[in-house]
Amino acid sequence: MKERVVLDVSRLPLHGMGIASATWWGTYAFMLIEGSGFGLAIVVYFYLMFLAPQWPVDAPAPDLWAGTALTALLVASVLPNIMVSRWAQKRNLKRVRIGLIVMSLCGIAPLVFRVFEFPALHIRWDDNAYGSIAWTLLGLHTIHVLTDLIDTLVLTCLMFSRHADNTRRYGDVEDNALYWNFVVITWLPLYACIYWVPRL
Amino acid sequence: MRAPLILLPLPVLLSGCGGSQSALDAQGYSGALLRDLIVLIVVVCLVVWIGVMIMLAWSLTRRRDGQAGDSRGSEQRLGVWVSGAVAATVLIIGGLTILSFQTTRSLDRAGDPDLTIRVRAQQWWWQFVYEDADAGSFQTANEIHIPVGKEVRVRLESTDVIHSFWVPSLGGKQDLVPGRENLLTLRAERPGVYRGQCAEFCGLQHSHMAFFVIAEEEESYRQWAATQRQPGAQTGEAEASAGKAVFMARRCAACHTIRGTGATGTTGPDLTHVGSRRTIAAGLMDNTRGSLAAWIADPQTLKPGNNMPLVPLTGDELRQLSAYMESLK
Amino acid sequence: MVTDADLDEAELERQLARTWTSKPGFWGAIASVDHKVVARRYIVTAFVFLILGGILALAMRLQLSQPEARFVDADRYNQIFTMHGSNMMFLFAVPVMEAMAVYLVPLMVGTRNIAFPRLNAFSYWLFLAGGLLLWISFALDTAPDIGWFAYVPLSGPEYGAGKRADIWAQMITFTEVSALAIAVEIVVTVFKQRAPGMSLDRIPLLVWSMLVMAFLVIMAMPAIMFASSTLIMDRLVGTHFYNPAEGGDALLWQHLFWFFGHPEVYIIFLPAVGMVSTILPTFVQRPVFGYLPLVMALIATGVLAFGLWVHHMFVVGLPRLGESFFTASSMSIAIPAGVQIFCWLATLWSGRPVFKTPLLFVIGFIITFVIGGLTGVMVASVPFDAQVHDTYFVVAHFHYVLIGGAVFPLIAAVYYWFPKMTGRMMSERLGQWAFWLIFISFHLTFFPMHILGLQGMPRRIYTYQPDLPWAGLNLFVSLSAIILSLGFLVFFIDAIRSWSFGRPAGDNPWNAPTLEWATSSPPPPYNFRSIPVVDDRNPLWSQPDALPVSSGLRTDRRELLITGVVEALPEARESSPQDSVWPFWAAIATSVMLIWSIFSPWAVVWGSIPIAIALIGWFWPKGEAEDES
Numbered sequence A: 001m002k003e004r005v006v007l008d009v010s011r012l013p014l015h016g017m018g019i020a021s022a023t024w025w026g027t028y029a030f031m032l033i034e035g036s037g038f039g040l041a042i043v044v045y046f047y048l049m050f051l052a053p054q055w056p057v058d059a060p061a062p063d064l065w066a067g068t069a070l071t072a073l074l075v076a077s078v079l080p081n082i083m084v085s086r087w088a089q090k091r092n093l094k095r096v097r098i099g100l101i102v103m104s105l106c107g108i109a110p111l112v113f114r115v116f117e118f119p120a121l122h123i124r125w126d127d128n129a130y131g132s133i134a135w136t137l138l139g140l141h142t143i144h145v146l147t148d149l150i151d152t153l154v155l156t157c158l159m160f161s162r163h164a165d166n167t168r169r170y171g172d173v174e175d176n177a178l179y180w181n182f183v184v185i186t187w188l189p190l191y192a193c194i195y196w197v198p199r200l
Numbered sequence B: 001m002r003a004p005l006i007l008l009p010l011p012v013l014l015s016g017c018g019g020s021q022s023a024l025d026a027q028g029y030s031g032a033l034l035r036d037l038i039v040l041i042v043v044v045c046l047v048v049w050i051g052v053m054i055m056l057a058w059s060l061t062r063r064r065d066g067q068a069g070d071s072r073g074s075e076q077r078l079g080v081w082v083s084g085a086v087a088a089t090v091l092i093i094g095g096l097t098i099l100s101f102q103t104t105r106s107l108d109r110a111g112d113p114d115l116t117i118r119v120r121a122q123q124w125w126w127q128f129v130y131e132d133a134d135a136g137s138f139q140t141a142n143e144i145h146i147p148v149g150k151e152v153r154v155r156l157e158s159t160d161v162i163h164s165f166w167v168p169s170l171g172g173k174q175d176l177v178p179g180r181e182n183l184l185t186l187r188a189e190r191p192g193v194y195r196g197q198c199a200e201f202c203g204l205q206h207s208h209m210a211f212f213v214i215a216e217e218e219e220s221y222r223q224w225a226a227t228q229r230q231p232g233a234q235t236g237e238a239e240a241s242a243g244k245a246v247f248m249a250r251r252c253a254a255c256h257t258i259r260g261t262g263a264t265g266t267t268g269p270d271l272t273h274v275g276s277r278r279t280i281a282a283g284l285m286d287n288t289r290g291s292l293a294a295w296i297a298d299p300q301t302l303k304p305g306n307n308m309p310l311v312p313l314t315g316d317e318l319r320q321l322s323a324y325m326e327s328l329k
Numbered sequence C: 001m002v003t004d005a006d007l008d009e010a011e012l013e014r015q016l017a018r019t020w021t022s023k024p025g026f027w028g029a030i031a032s033v034d035h036k037v038v039a040r041r042y043i044v045t046a047f048v049f050l051i052l053g054g055i056l057a058l059a060m061r062l063q064l065s066q067p068e069a070r071f072v073d074a075d076r077y078n079q080i081f082t083m084h085g086s087n088m089m090f091l092f093a094v095p096v097m098e099a100m101a102v103y104l105v106p107l108m109v110g111t112r113n114i115a116f117p118r119l120n121a122f123s124y125w126l127f128l129a130g131g132l133l134l135w136i137s138f139a140l141d142t143a144p145d146i147g148w149f150a151y152v153p154l155s156g157p158e159y160g161a162g163k164r165a166d167i168w169a170q171m172i173t174f175t176e177v178s179a180l181a182i183a184v185e186i187v188v189t190v191f192k193q194r195a196p197g198m199s200l201d202r203i204p205l206l207v208w209s210m211l212v213m214a215f216l217v218i219m220a221m222p223a224i225m226f227a228s229s230t231l232i233m234d235r236l237v238g239t240h241f242y243n244p245a246e247g248g249d250a251l252l253w254q255h256l257f258w259f260f261g262h263p264e265v266y267i268i269f270l271p272a273v274g275m276v277s278t279i280l281p282t283f284v285q286r287p288v289f290g291y292l293p294l295v296m297a298l299i300a301t302g303v304l305a306f307g308l309w310v311h312h313m314f315v316v317g318l319p320r321l322g323e324s325f326f327t328a329s330s331m332s333i334a335i336p337a338g339v340q341i342f343c344w345l346a347t348l349w350s351g352r353p354v355f356k357t358p359l360l361f362v363i364g365f366i367i368t369f370v371i372g373g374l375t376g377v378m379v380a381s382v383p384f385d386a387q388v389h390d391t392y393f394v395v396a397h398f399h400y401v402l403i404g405g406a407v408f409p410l411i412a413a414v415y416y417w418f419p420k421m422t423g424r425m426m427s428e429r430l431g432q433w434a435f436w437l438i439f440i441s442f443h444l445t446f447f448p449m450h451i452l453g454l455q456g457m458p459r460r461i462y463t464y465q466p467d468l469p470w471a472g473l474n475l476f477v478s479l480s481a482i483i484l485s486l487g488f489l490v491f492f493i494d495a496i497r498s499w500s501f502g503r504p505a506g507d508n509p510w511n512a513p514t515l516e517w518a519t520s521s522p523p524p525p526y527n528f529r530s531i532p533v534v535d536d537r538n539p540l541w542s543q544p545d546a547l548p549v550s551s552g553l554r555t556d557r558r559e560l561l562i563t564g565v566v567e568a569l570p571e572a573r574e575s576s577p578q579d580s581v582w583p584f585w586a587a588i589a590t591s592v593m594l595i596w597s598i599f600s601p602w603a604v605v606w607g608s609i610p611i612a613i614a615l616i617g618w619f620w621p622k623g624e625a626e627d628e629s
């Protein structure tokens, strides 16, 4: 077909940030998928709860300290997380590097508490359906913490490599921060379900 | 020695005995309501379909005058037609929804049933328990008798996987779900033999999980129930008494109950009155001495995978056992 | 920096080809991330699964053609119908629709490649692995035998012996992960990569339907992922989700499955209506009537799809009032369906039909789908369904909507886009033959099933007794199924023959209005020499002489245009990833982990390490031009 040029795009930036970036939208789409998964798991939790004559089934309510400490930690980690995201926006490589190291630690620390959370449930996954869903909720969230931790570690390495000073990398840092916020936010309803609903 | 294979032509052997099993051949209260509803909805939908087809045929074949009808006016006329059709759709489905809601309501009759039967479905046969505190409870398998014109409450349970209780001529189906109990009410308006079949896929022999509902007049129902309450018949016939001994000696008694004898197994069907049933093995075969023998000799060939094992027997033992089974009227 | 502004056409094409063409050879093919290459593989593979599934159907029909037949034993039959259903739904229907989206959406929105092309390649390999898993297990006589919805407890640890149910559940994971990947790609492609000027109200209807489909995938598939994973956990590590004795529930499975399963059927159906809305206008040579209502109908169907799952569970014994709600919601789907049917009729009415094969299949679709939809309305009624649930009436319903409602439009789409995909026309004569054979024998095959169902024939039975009144119709159905497969055979022969020997097509053989026809047939690796600029819903009809385009993209790296979500105003020039073999390795690593985890929970731990390595290889920058910003 014949063509007629009506638009010149040569002045546009070579890479979009934020809502002009495909990765940003992709990250949101994946968060929507995983968010649906978490939502569904919570619905299953309540479904089983309404079937059961008493809740929790054959177990005391979980001990609070490990889960609560982890929650506090996660919530606190949002602050450095937002800072990293800001620094990435400003392309401040030095600070981003420091921030990513901090965020790596913020990823590892909750896992330490997580180790104590499973025994704090006072039930095994194969004891009954209550145990199964409680372990599944914890496990599902642990997988998300782990995935983001690995992502953060790789990104930290990347930011110390020669590929670091690049808008794309800063975009990756922002998306990674976005995802960590998601990991924190999804934990809050899970925390309420696992620790407080059995106390109702 | 292994039991000799009974070489009867299989197709003849495997034919269960008749009885209607069709949603269109309604013989019960619910069945008739449902048939009327089905016919009505089908007719309404048929009219809708014909209407759409007429419009389709017309728009494909109509004469086009001059320019393609892209002008403003005809576009608007089309809009009116489309909106009208959508409005009609809303009305029709609204009507159908109300109609089916009302049918559901009239099917749901509370009230005290005249008779309660507990159904325990299992892979791949039906256990029926007539619960009657006064006259005494009793059990049958794969065959129930009910009095015509009476409300029969069936309580549906499953001991293993999900099955579905369905007698099309009498009414709709209802699943039997492990861990839950469902209810269904049957009322036959006319005497007859109504075939039912498990409708939910339940594994290897889902195809062979039929049963019969025999609706009869009050009087003959009472007689039947009275007979069923009796312990297993004592027989004078030598072959059958020998069969009884074999039954106790072999593993049969571990799985089957024959009331009034030492056999109290519960894995398999209650055989106290097995001779009185029309079919054996959940509608697999007509109940004759030949088919009983064929079944006992090798249940795994006739109904592969079912839960009755092949018990090695001599030819004599097999003959005696089948005579005994047949005598348990 | 080289942009296309100051090059003549030939030089521009040469440079673009150098940047975008995949390397030749085996590894070049494995590494390719061209959406057209991946989609072509996807489509061919899915059609192979259709043939395999169809052969299974013929095996079932052979067994059912007479009472007490002994061609197939009970165990094999159960495997066969499970394979047939699972294969048709998860390996044919959903993937083929998504593959059409992968091929067509980037072309129809005027961009150079799909978003996240490496994910796209990964998705194909994973899909292939899932299909192989299922079919190899069938060859080894250990295929699942639990039906395509695998109800517990039959599929649970106590009654589902061996690894059959696990294979089914893991095949689900494979296909769902690949479907989710494509859904994300489609959403982002449609949101961010549309040609400048293609505002929301100028998006082609096929693209709209694919977008809604992608959202359905995103919202519905997590349910089945959760269900199949917990099923495997029940079977492998002893959780009790579905065990009523320990506080679990058998019906929980059904809720989860159908919360996915109902949207699933619209995941298959919506792309098909998008195809109809695209093909119909071309063959009556007028814009489709009621663009806006058609878009609203697509969205409404998508939203309603999440409110009807209980209509598959009308006889499990839920409270009556709740069930009646689901009757109402199920029936209300007839409204958006009706809107679409009536808009198509209006389009036909005011246009000038040209009776080529694609239009024939579209007409066949309307006739057939309305029957299937109306039987859907029938089974949506609780009391009606109490009689026909789990009978051949339902089997008839869903083959009418699946084949009449989705496969007919798909065949129309193949005839319609074949020239674009291969540069060659399919045969009109064979096409007419295929249509009449398939259309007539389809009805002969599946219409009698309604009657069988009302006569009390349950589904999923491997045999029935001679004194039941079903033998005659079953024989008739089986014979008709043979003619039906002959019809399909003609279609396949036509496609295979035309691939190499068809008449050359030219850019726009049907005088169609959408952007994919603005480029050559088959399209070059970079899709468009210059990115089109859109100012109308039917750009090639409103600008028949010269296509308005943009200039200024670089030619020395893979570059495409990012535009705004609503107005499609240009926002950035973005690079599109190079070919890479890492997605292939990542898919292999993922497959190993998934299959291993049927046998040991530790696979999830150890198997994740190779996956992580492959993903790092995938994302680690290689210092290419695409990495500049």
Ligand code: HEA
Residues within 6 Å of the ligand: B048, B052, B088, B089, B090, B092, B093, C265, C266, C268, C269, C311, C312, C330, C331, C333, C334, C337, C338, C339, C341, C369, C370, C372, C373, C374, C375, C376, C377, C379, C380, C381, C385, C388, C389, C390, C394, C397, C398, C401, C402, C405, C406
């Ligand atoms: C492409 C796939 C597809 C599509 C589009 C549909 C469309 C519909 N389906 Fe179907 N369905 C399946 C695939 C599909 N289905 C499958 C695979 C199963 C079985 C799964 C299994 O058990 O294995 C199933 C099962 C199924 C059931 C469960 C039956 C049972 O198991 O007992 C029900 C019950 O409500 C149902 C309802 C509907 C309805 C109301 C529609 C509606 O969307 C139809 C709407 C369309 C129309 C109504 C026609 C056009 C409208 C007009 C011309 C306007 C005028 C109309 C009126 C006035 C009514 N379907």
Ligand code: HEA
Residues within 6 Å of the ligand: C050, C051, C052, C053, C054, C055, C057, C058, C060, C061, C081, C082, C084, C085, C086, C088, C089, C092, C093, C147, C148, C149, C395, C399, C402, C403, C407, C445, C459, C460, C461, C462, C481, C484, C485, C486, C488, C489, C492, C493
């Ligand atoms: C899109 C989905 C789809 C498609 C296309 C089909 C196609 C067909 N189906 Fe299927 N069917 C399902 C989806 C589908 N089905 C589902 C979901 C179930 C439920 C499963 C369950 O209960 O779990 C089911 C169940 C089902 C049953 C019920 C089984 C039972 O309950 O016991 C039957 C019975 O007749 C049947 C028959 C057929 C037939 C005859 C075809 C025909 O259309 C097939 C036509 C033939 C072909 C398409 C292949 C032809 C080609 C060749 C032979 C030539 C080879 C060519 C070359 C080499 C080039 N199907």
Ligand code: CUA
Residues within 6 Å of the ligand: B121, B124, B162, B163, B164, B198, B199, B200, B201, B202, B203, B206, B207, B209
């Ligand atoms: Cu029991 Cu099917």
Ligand SMILES: [Cu+2]
Residues within 6 Å of the ligand: C261, C262, C265, C308, C309, C311, C312
């Ligand atoms: Cu549905």
